[in-house]
Amino acid sequence: MSTPNSQFLDSNDFCTNLSLPPRIYGAGTEPPDIPKMVIQHSSIDYVSEVAQILGKEEFDQIENSHLGSIVKLARRSSVVFSENLFHFIMQRRVLTKGKDLWFTFCDQLMRFSMREFYLTTGLACEEDTTPREPLFPNKKKPYFWMLSKGDKYTVRNLYDLLKKRARTMTRLERLSMGVAIITEGVILAGHPSSLIPKERLLCYKNYDTFSRLPWGKLAYKILSKSIKRLNTSWWTGDSYKVRGFVLAINLWAMSSVPILGKAFGKPCEVTTSSDPLCLHWDSTRAPTITEVLEVEKKSNGVVTTVIGLCENFNHLVNPTLDDDKDFDSVVKLVEQGYKLRKSDWEQGFVNVFLTAEDIGHQRGNEDKDVQQKSKEQAQDEEEQQLEAEAEVGEGDKERETSKANELWKKKMNKWKLIQKWRSLCKLKGRNEEEKIRSKHKMKKNNNWKLRLKWAKGHTVVEEEDEQMEADTEVRSLCKLKGRNEEEEIRSKHKMKKNNNWKLRLKWAKGIQLWKKKMSKWKLIQK
Known part of the structure; x- marks a missing residue:
């Protein structure tokens, strides 16, 4: 008997159950309302501090480089890191054997691999081999702060050195040190007291060379390694430390779970689909752990397992290990439309036949929904067409009535002018008539004088x-x-x-x- 997911299973080792990996806490057993202080070493304030030292003209060079998305994110001061949201996500990590990170929300899977880190931050995870003209000449000798015998400088030491000697440095040296401070202090974000390896400092010697390096790949390795070390024993105290660019986890989760983004973030209106996910948010807020749990209760289980098209940048996803083959098959079933249940995690496996029935049932419901939506859309289109025709008819009537009103107004204006002219003529005629009568009265009175004159010999x-x-x-x-x-x-x-x-x-x-x-x-x- 063939099943929809038999293509994912070996025909010789066919089984009806696909095992699920364990989670840090069992489904529904996460300790509620226990806020933890997350001490993150990533300090995004270094961006503004370096910008203040370099000035606008030189810092624009960094903003237009491979660090452009981080610089733009740093300018959005309302985008903040939430300790409670980060801790909530860490409690729901799936313990797979591979290098990629997996989490759950409402028992639904979410992947955070190097691919998702790249889509979130925009940091290159592959070396840029595109041929282009260098912006600066290659420097043969390293700078003095790269010549130490061993590891000598922390991020804070580099910042203090730049602040003290910026005026005596060349433009290229200031740019190199500024990029080193932002990369080490924001993206890689080791412990503040840890020394930067000399080999890594030497990478900042030539501007055109280090801007092509895959810093995103190194940043993801540091972050994922730090997260995989977290377990229940780390959370016995009141705080724990995390290395790497941890803000990326929060912004990725808000993009993967729509209800989280709606509750705790404000989308940016000017962003485009080509921008990394970190620039899709204009502001975020830091909720309490209780608020996050309330949002999870209200959720309808809508989660994006894999952000974007799976084919895009799929080479950044680590290959599946043999120990995770069943889990990989479950992921493919989820991508086909299967929704994991709490009971699946409790029993530790997924039944293939039940998932096939659920997928068929869900697809049938989806087809019905599609048909219903298509009918509603057709009805809406017909109503819109009728409304448009009615509006056209009403528009014609309105035009005709407006023309008639205009003609009537013109006639009324003419009639008013005629009446005004007539009234003026009447007044003028009366006045002139009275004047003529008065003159003729005078003439009548003077007639006797004329008669006397005529009698005298006229x-x-x-x-x-x-x-x-x-x-x-x-x-x-x-x-x-x-x-x-x-x-x-x-x-x-x-x-x-x-x-x-x-x-x-x-x-x-x-x-x-x-x-x-x-x-x-x-x-x-x-």
Whole structure:
């Protein structure tokens, strides 16, 4: 009978159970609420101290070197090391025989090999053989601080020496010593009192040479060796010491377990997928051991066993030993989708047939979830399409209504202008009409004066001249009112002219009658 994982097992030694390696503590037996002081020797403050001595121009050279990710991380002062989170992870280490480190979270496996260390820190774990032009000429003779007969300098001694003699050193010597301090004090991070090996100091002689060396490989070896020494006997006291770049463990765990990162970290918004994991966090906080345990209880078991694509940088993973073949098969089952149970760790093995059923069941559920998600996605797309069409229709209606509103506004504006113009014309017409009436009243009053003048000997021609002057005045008024009003005024004045002649005739007849009466009266008097 073939099983999904029979490809991982030898056909001659086929068995139904795959043994699991032990853990430092059994599943669920880790001592709770016992905080430990972790004395880590990695001091990231050396980065800022070296930068202060070298100055911006020279330190930019280091920032653009193989230590660029560490320099950028050091500038994020809010990214801090958590003793409790580190101790929580150390209590859950799986005791495999190989060189790679394995841990658990909610009984699920997590690998921290040299590959994961490289993805977390960005430090090269292989020698760079890319041909390029050297930035500085090769130095044949070592510097004076490399000429001691044996191991002489600690990291602190080098820092004090740089601070004291920086002005007398050449630019290349300052850069070499600055890189040595950051590498030894932050990445390799041995005991503060331990002396740096002379052979390693000589590696810092030529800048272009030491920048190509695999410092990440050495840093991982120091860190993993220090972690493998930790056991229950180390934790009987109140504190324990760890060498190496231990901050990488915390940042890797927060990236592997999403709920840890969500609870204790703030992601960086400007980072890219190509950046190392240490730059994916803008800030972190140091939780209590109780907070970490509460997060584990709330977890749904979502853990990334192997970060990224397994094929990428897979050569940095150490080969599996014969003693770990069963465990390697379990890891492959986990990668296929099997979730380890607490009972698996308690009994010390994984049943192949049960895992096959679970994987099939999980895949069936995943297929259902995928189908459900695809249906929901299709429904969402249809709803979005309908909403888009509705928005388009509403947009057309809105455009039509907006056009109609614009036309209506234009018409209203025109109507208002017309009404305003009419009201102005009416006011103007009334004012001019009143002025003309007042003038004609004056003329009527002056008619008797004109009659007397005419009686005294004015001729009709003079009267016509006066009439012509009146006409010119009327014309000047008519010019202001326009042609239409001019015609109306002309017609009115024609009527007045005719009436004037009638009045004159009546007046002449009246004078003749008056003369007759006067002659009669004179005769009577005589």
